[in-house]
Amino acid sequence: MTARVPVYGLMAEFADVNHLIEAIRKLRQMGYRRMDAFTPFPVEEVWEELGVHRNMVSFLVFCGGLAGCLFGIGLQYWTSVIDYPINVGGRPLFSVPAFVPITFECTVLFAALTAVLGMLALNGLPAPYHPVFNVPRFALASRDRFFLCVESTDPLFDREGTRRVLESLSPVSVAEVPD
Amino acid sequence: MSSAMDDRSRLMLPADHPLFRVRPLALGAGAIGLAVSLAGALIDTTQFFQSYLFGFLFWFGIAMGSLALLMIYHVTGGAWGSVIRRSLESAVRTIPVLAVLFIPVVVGLQSLYEWADAAKVAHDPLLQHKSVYLNVPFFIGRAVLYFVVWTLLAVFLSRWSEAQENGEPRAIGWLENLSRGGLVALGLTFTFAAVDWAMSLEPHWYSTLYGVLVMGGCLLSAMAFMIQVTALLTKNGPLSGVVQPMQFHDLGKLMFAFVMLWAYFSLSQLLIIWSGNLPEETPWYLKRMSGGWEYLGLCLILFHFALPFVILLSRDIKRNARLIATVALFILCVRVLEVYWLITPAFSPHHARVHWLDVTAWLGVGGVWLWAFTGGLRGRALIVWNDPSLPAAGGHA
Numbered sequence: 001m002t003a004r005v006p007v008y009g010l011m012a013e014f015a016d017v018n019h020l021i022e023a024i025r026k027l028r029q030m031g032y033r034r035m036d037a038f039t040p041f042p043v044e045e046v047w048e049e050l051g052v053h054r055n056m057v058s059f060l061v062f063c064g065g066l067a068g069c070l071f072g073i074g075l076q077y078w079t080s081v082i083d084y085p086i087n088v089g090g091r092p093l094f095s096v097p098a099f100v101p102i103t104f105e106c107t108v109l110f111a112a113l114t115a116v117l118g119m120l121a122l123n124g125l126p127a128p129y130h131p132v133f134n135v136p137r138f139a140l141a142s143r144d145r146f147f148l149c150v151e152s153t154d155p156l157f158d159r160e161g162t163r164r165v166l167e168s169l170s171p172v173s174v175a176e177v178p179d
Numbered sequence: 180m181s182s183a184m185d186d187r188s189r190l191m192l193p194a195d196h197p198l199f200r201v202r203p204l205a206l207g208a209g210a211i212g213l214a215v216s217l218a219g220a221l222i223d224t225t226q227f228f229q230s231y232l233f234g235f236l237f238w239f240g241i242a243m244g245s246l247a248l249l250m251i252y253h254v255t256g257g258a259w260g261s262v263i264r265r266s267l268e269s270a271v272r273t274i275p276v277l278a279v280l281f282i283p284v285v286v287g288l289q290s291l292y293e294w295a296d297a298a299k300v301a302h303d304p305l306l307q308h309k310s311v312y313l314n315v316p317f318f319i320g321r322a323v324l325y326f327v328v329w330t331l332l333a334v335f336l337s338r339w340s341e342a343q344e345n346g347e348p349r350a351i352g353w354l355e356n357l358s359r360g361g362l363v364a365l366g367l368t369f370t371f372a373a374v375d376w377a378m379s380l381e382p383h384w385y386s387t388l389y390g391v392l393v394m395g396g397c398l399l400s401a402m403a404f405m406i407q408v409t410a411l412l413t414k415n416g417p418l419s420g421v422v423q424p425m426q427f428h429d430l431g432k433l434m435f436a437f438v439m440l441w442a443y444f445s446l447s448q449l450l451i452i453w454s455g456n457l458p459e460e461t462p463w464y465l466k467r468m469s470g471g472w473e474y475l476g477l478c479l480i481l482f483h484f485a486l487p488f489v490i491l492l493s494r495d496i497k498r499n500a501r502l503i504a505t506v507a508l509f510i511l512c513v514r515v516l517e518v519y520w521l522i523t524p525a526f527s528p529h530h531a532r533v534h535w536l537d538v539t540a541w542l543g544v545g546g547v548w549l550w551a552f553t554g555g556l557r558g559r560a561l562i563v564w565n566d567p568s569l570p571a572a573g574g575h576a
Contacts, residue, residue, distance in 0.1 A: 044425065062492070089456060097453045100446055 008131035008179040009035075009151040010162050011138065012171040017043055020146040023169040024049040027150065030165070034154035038132070038147040060118040061111050068110025072103035134178045149177060190417045190560035198411060202553050209546020216540045226536050228287030229526045234541035235284060236377060237400075237518045238548040239277050240393075244401025245270035246329065247365055247394070249336060250358035259429035262422045263405045264563060266412075268340055269555030270401065271333045276551040278326040280544055284376070285322065288315055294382045306382055313379055321375055325368045332361045344563055369394055380525035384463045386452070392444040393521070399437035400514045403507040406430050410504035417561050424498040431497030434507065438491065441517075442484040467524045471531025475520050483513045515541070 014020045020037060027035060028051065037046045080086070081093045091098075120126075132138055132149055141147045148171075150162055159176070166174045192198065220227035249267040252260030260267075288295040293306065294313040300306045306313070335357055343350035370390030378389045386392075409430065412418040452460045467476055487510055496502045519537070 058494070091456075097446070097450050100450065 006179045007152050007159065008134075008177040009149045009157070010159070010166055011132065011135045011175045011177050012148045012150075012166040012169065013137055013140070013173045013175075014146040014148065014170075015144075015172050017046075017146050019170050020148055021045055021049055023148055023166070023171070026169060027148075027165070031156050032150060032154055032162075034151040034157075036149050036151070038138070038141040038149070040142055040144060040146075055122060057115060057118050057122060061115045064114025064118075065107045065111035068106040068108070069103055071110065072106030073099060075106070076102055131177050131179050135175045137173065137175065145172070152179075188560075190421070190562050191558065192412070192417060192556050192561060196412075196416055198408075198416075198553050198556065202550055205546045205549040205553065207546070209543050209548075209550060212539045212541075212543025212546055214543075216536055216543050219536045219539065223536070224287075225290040226534055227540070228283065228290040229523070230534060230536035230540040231283050231287070231544070232291060232376070233519055233522045233537060234544040235277075235280055236522060237515055237541060238544050239280075240397040240400045240514075240518065241404050242270050242273050242277055242401075242548075243329075243365075243369060243394075244397035244399070245405070246274070246332065246336075247362070247369075247398060248401055248405070250332070250361045250365065253336075253354045253358035254362065257429070258426055259433065261562065262418065262426045263409055263430065264340075265556065265559060265561045266405050266408045267401075268337055269552055270404070272337055272555045273548055273551040274326070274329045274333045276548065278330065280547065281322065281326070285319055288318070292318075292379055292382070294379060309382060313382060318375060321371060325372050328364055328368050332357070332365070336361075340563070341559075344560070366394075369397075377522060380522065381463060381466075383459060386448055386460070386463070388444060388448045388451070392441075392448055395437065395441040395444045396514065396517055399434065399441050399510065402430065402434045402437050403510040403514065406434060406507035407504050407511065410500045410507075412561060413500055421562055422500075424500070427500050427503050428494070428498045431491060431503045431506075434503075434510070435488075435491040435497075438484060438487045438510070442488075445479075445484075466528035467520060470529040472520065472524050472529075475516060475531065479513070479517055479520060482509075483517055487513075 012023065014023065017039065020039070021043075024035070024037060024046065028049065033051070035050070037050060039046060076099045077094060080095075085093050087093075132147075137145070138147060148166075150157060150166065156162070163174055216227060216231065219230075245267045248260070249264070249271055252264060252267070284291065292313075293299045293303075294309065295315050295318070300310060336354065339347075339350045339353045339357070343354065373390045373393040377393065378385070406427070409418065409422060409427075413422045449464065452464060466472070487506065490496060490506055496506065523532075523537070
């Protein structure tokens with residue numbers, strides 16, 4: 001019994017999102033913290049229950065947007081006022097109304113790119129290997145099943161004990177996740 | 180069934196709720212405001228009608244925005260709409276009251292609109308040319324038509340909503356189909372109403388974007404008002420525990436979207452007219468960018484767009500009922516300024532001014548309107564208890 005393969009964690013499969021939320025709530029009450037949930041569609045409550053704290057992405061996006069805004073104004077100012085000034089119908093070279101759309105578009109572009117790249121940088125994607133895929137039924141996470149993985153790094157983790165807890169939470173199945 | 184009836188009565192607004200206790204106060208303020216304004220009309224008739232039009236259009240905008248939001252909700256569904264639906268219906272049911280409140284505008288046509296003044300038209304070839312559309316009988320006929328369309332929509336939206344609550348399973352389908360056509364009808368009638376009532380104050384000027392610009396403002400007014408009401412009903416009312424932070428988040432996101440929509444329409448109109456730089460188009464802005472009006476315009480850029488934009492970026496503010504209601508109240512105040520900036524420079528170009536009648540007329544119409552609005556909340560459950568999109572566990576539907 002001692003020479004067992006190391007596990008990444010225990011994976012419980014639920015048929016219903018409310019069972020998943022209930023399970024997360026119970027486990028957190030018991031003191032479990034290192035766990036992750038997988039759902040076929042975004043469920044706001046799940047990450048609220050998981051206690052997922054805010055991340056840096058929104059701040060990065062704000063900075064990206066601000067940078068884009070400044071870039072847009074700067075680009076237009078440089079091209080129309082400094083580098084190649086043209087008198088268009090007697091309008092001032094620095095014409096704010098005409099600069100608004102491009103400034104806005106640059107803001108959106110930079111913010112969106114920062115969101116995507118910042119998300120990838122912070123969550124470590126693309127990841128060629130992740131242990132959760134070792135559970136064959138896990139493919140259903142992108143179809144109609146809800147999964148909860150309690151990771152073995154949790155101080156309370158115990159192969160037998162945690163399995164018994166998970167089995168009491170009305171899952172469809174509980175499986176070990178080989179590391 | 181008995182538990183459903185319990186739910187229904189539990190979700191009704193108690194008679195001693197602050198919203199009901201202010202009813203006599205609102206009616207009193209309305210009556211006094213209108214009485215004082217009428218007294219002012221004896222001193223300065225023209226000023227009375229100008230101030231009245233401004234006051235009327237502000238409160239009218241909340242009802243119109245609510246009508247649009249209610250029908251959008253019936254077409255799209257969603258928990259955001261389920262929690263404000265009753266308040267929207269209540270606002271929509273004030274439309275007959277608004278039709279009565281519109282009568283002074285009709286009485287004051289000659290004072291308000293150049294094209295209604297035969298002496299001015301006689302010396303103006305362009306107004307003669309436009310008189311096919313801009314003439315008194317046709318104007319009144321169109322106004323009657325608009326109010327008939329809006330009242331019919333309001334009546335059936337309320338009636339079928341009650342049918343749904345009383346267990347009629349087909350009512351949801353009726354509401355959805357009515358709203359599909361109703362949105363088209365509202366888009367057309369509202370555009371024409373905006374052109375008739377506000378744009379034709381300056382009959383030489385035209386902007387094809389004007390109708391949607393005004394509608395964008397109305398949607399924002401309505402959403403800000405609904406957030407304020409919902410926060411009141413949640414704080415110490417039957418919706419406490421029913422409306423979750425998630426719904427305030429959704430309502431806040433919509434308000435954020437309408438802030439940007441208004442800015443988008445406003446800039447589009449400005450940019451096109453500024454680029455074209457044509458003598459028949461620019462006067463509208465020139466009147467509003469001189470003599471003190473430019474500071475009001477600047478105020479709108481800062482407080483109608485920039486500040487709410489930055490504040491509403493925050494997720495925490497949108498999820499906090501008290502904070503989002505404060506932002507909504509602020510936006511409602513700026514909305515008053517925006518309507519004032521749209522209307523009043525037509526009467527006082529190149530010269531900013533506030534008349535005391537502007538205040539009393541606004542209060543008068545507002546008091547009566549709020550009295551009618553809160554009256555619509557009586558005797559009905561504030562949430563449709565058998566609404567299929569109702570968030571059972573506070574989730575999105």
